Each structure stands twice: as C-alpha cells, then as structure tokens.
Amino acid sequence: MKRSWQIFWHIFSWICVIAFFASIARYSGKMTTKAVAVIFGLYGIINISVFYVNYLLLIPKFLNRKRYKLFVLSIITTLIAYGLLKYGVGLIFKDIILDRMKGQSIGFWKYFLNTFFITLIFLFLSTVLKFTIDWFLNERVQRDLENQRLTAELSFLKSQINPHFLFNSLNSIYSLAYQKSDTTPEAILKLSEIMRYMLYECNDNKVDLSKELQYLQNYIDLQKIRFGNKAFINFEVLGEVTNQQIVPLLLISFIENAFKHGIANDAQHPIQMRINVEGGRLYFFIQNKKHSHNRDAA
Incomplete structure (x- = not known):
C-alpha cells in the first residue's frame, strides 16, 4: 500500500x-x-x-x-x-x-x-x-524471501541439470541418427517434451505431481533409448495421483545420478525406482549398483 x-x-x-x-x-x-x-x-x-x-x-x-x-x-x-x-x-x-x-x-x-x-x-x-x-x-x-530462495534454488538446479543432460541426449540422438535407428524420432520427441517442461512448465514454486511424474517418465524413456533398450530399469508409481503438487525438479537429480554413477545394463542389478503417494505424502525410493570407477568426467 x-x-x-x-x-x-x-x-x-x-x-x-x-x-x-x-x-x-x-x-x-x-x-x-x-x-x-x-x-x-x-x-x-x-x-x-x-x-x-x-x-x-x-x-x-x-x-x-x-x-x-x-x-x-x-x-x-x-x-x-x-x-x-x-x-x-x-x-x-x-x-x-x-x-x-x-x-x-x-x-x-x-x-x-x-x-x-x-x-x-x-x-x-x-x-x-x-x-x-x-x-x-x-x-x-x-x-517473499522464502519464495526468492526457492526460485534461486530452482534456477540453480535447472542450470545444473540442463547442460549435462542436454549434451548427453544430443550425443545419443546423433548416434541414433548416424545409425539410422528407427527410435530417432521417438528420442527427439521425448527430448522435446522434456525441454518444454523444463523451460516453460516448471517456473512456479509448485507444479502438478502428474506433470512431474510424466517428466520423470520421459527422462527414463530417453535413457532407455540411449542405452539401446538394454537398460534394466524398474520404475513404478503407487497410490492415487490426483491434484497433488510438488516442487519441480526435486527428484530428477537422484534419477540422473543413478544413471550417471550407476550401472543400468546389469539385469541382475536393475535400477530400482519407486514413488508411493500416500496420505498427502510422497515417498521416493531409488537403488542402483554403483560403478567401481568415478564417472564425474563423463
């Protein structure tokens, strides 16, 4: 006033x-x-x-x-x-x-x-x-300070995710196109949906849980394509997803690290991811077999 x-x-x-x-x-x-x-x-x-x-x-x-x-x-x-x-x-x-x-x-x-x-x-x-x-x-x-802090954290998180993820995805799509793979159009579509969500739909402090889960699913699908469908990943969502909201990009870092530092092509030790929506709470479980060498430079 x-x-x-x-x-x-x-x-x-x-x-x-x-x-x-x-x-x-x-x-x-x-x-x-x-x-x-x-x-x-x-x-x-x-x-x-x-x-x-x-x-x-x-x-x-x-x-x-x-x-x-x-x-x-x-x-x-x-x-x-x-x-x-x-x-x-x-x-x-x-x-x-x-x-x-x-x-x-x-x-x-x-x-x-x-x-x-x-x-x-x-x-x-x-x-x-x-x-x-x-x-x-x-x-x-x-x-206002809390909103600014959340916005800054979200911007920082997006800045950390985008370059690493984008370059890896483009390299994978380039490899698929070079091999004239039939999955190239699907990979491009998945990447397009992911980038649209990250750039335009997750700028608020909270987003619909259903959209966030779809984003995670697209990310996992793109990783499967990148591994030539030889990735062993179990991803399941339990509970009823209705009008719940969540801080955007909150879970993607864990999933990204599972692919970055874990082994995805071992049938005996698949990457396990489970989201359970229960009683107004979200429970997230992730497990993967770790590489014996450091992949930070990858």
Missing part, C-alpha cells in the same frame, strides 16, 4: 470514530454543540496526537531498538505532559470541562487521573497496532 493511501485511511478512520461518538453525545441531548466540539474535537485531536507520538516516534526510536528503560521513561513523560496539557485546556474551557458535573469544579488530581487513563488507552492502542502491522509486514517479507 502506498504511503498516501495509508495516510488517507488513517485520517478517514479517525474522522469516522470521532464523528460516531460525537453524534451519539450530541443527539442524546446532554451536551451542547460547543461541548461536543471541545470534548470530541479538540480533545480528540490531542488524544490522536498521543497515538502517533507513540506510534511514529517512541516505539521506533526506543522499543524497536530494545531500549526498554528509555521507552518506559518516555511513556511516563508523555503521560505527565499530556495530563498537564489536557488540564490546561480544561482551564481554558472551564465551564465545559471542569465545571460540567452539577456545577462542582473537578480538582486537578481527579481530572489528571481521568485523563491519565484515557491517554494510557491511546498509547496501548498505538502499541498494539504497531506490533500487529510490523508482524504482518515481517511475515510478508519472510514469505
């Missing part, structure tokens, strides 16, 4: 509050127009100024900086200062303020204590409002 709109809503809210109570007092017939103007107009402005002295000055300068002793001292000083100010205004409008109770003048200490509690209420309300707004702002900042 822009600052101008914040100021507008603050002013509008105070006008509504003052007008509401002033109209009740006026139409009850117990107060004259002058008394209503002084008590709800002039004193209303004074009380509102107490509210914003605490809201804009005392809390940011002392309380937010954990200078608690200075904050308490400033609150006490404000209570005393505004008590004296209100009594001074009461002396100016003595017939309306101090002499309004059956002609008996209200003494200083009695009037001071009455205004003391009213001032304290406005200080309390401003403190509650300040902490409430700050809490909501902090929550929004935390959500």
